[in-house]
Each structure stands twice: as structure tokens, then as C-alpha cells.
Amino acid sequence: MPQYAYLIAGTDPADDRDEDRRVMSRGTQTLPDGQDPATFAADRLAQNRVEHSYYTGPRRIAYWPHEPGTPLPRTAPANAQHIDG
Incomplete structure (x- = not known):
């Protein structure tokens, strides 16, 4: 089963904090086989x-495949997918 990391941050243009200070949530989740990462x-x-x-x-939300046991970065990597909401 694949593991994905995610990072959710506010994107209000009036918020002048650095990107890593806007983070509201981050973590990892193992997805069941066949679950679409975009749906997750x-x-x-x-x-x-x-x-x-x-x-x-x-x-x-930025999400990307994550190798179990590796640390989460403070910001999303370049290969991350994004959904705005």
C-alpha cells in the first residue's frame, strides 16, 4: 500500500508570513490499494x-509519495501535486 505525505497551508495573499509559517497541517497516510491520491x-x-x-x-494541499521512515520536509517538494480549496 502506498504512503503519501501531505501539507496543508493557508494561501491568503494578504498573509505576509513565510510559507512554512502558514502550515495548518502536515502528515502521512497509507492509502488502501487502488485509492486515488487526488481523492485522498x-x-x-x-x-x-x-x-x-x-x-x-x-x-x-500539497501531496506526494512518501518513503516510510523518512522525515517530512517543512515545505512541499518540487514534485508535489496541489489542490486549492
Whole structure:
């Protein structure tokens, strides 16, 4: 089963904090065989909107394949896929 890392950050252009200071959530998840990573990411982004309802601005999830046991980076790597929401 593939493992994916994700990073969700606010993308409000008025927020002048550095990218790594805008992060609301990050983590990894093992996806069941056959689950589309984009579906996982969209679901995780929707869940984040509920969990962090105090932030009403735009946000983005970056997701990418992740090797188990390796540390998560502070910002998304260049090969990450993105969904805005």
C-alpha cells in the first residue's frame, strides 16, 4: 500500500508570513490499494476546513509519495501535486 505525505497551508495573499509559517497541517497516510491520491487529498483538504474553521481564507494541499521512515520536509517538494480549496 502506498504512503503519501501531505501539507496543508493557508494561501491568503494578504498573509505576509513565510510559507512554512502558514502550515495548518502536515502528515502521512497509507492509502488502501487502488485509492486515488487526488481523492485522498481532496478529502483531507475538506476535513482540514472543518478542523480549522477559524481560518476562512484559501488553502492548498500539497501531496506526494512518501518513503516510510523518512522525515517530512517543512515545505512541499518540487514534485508535489496541489489542490486549492
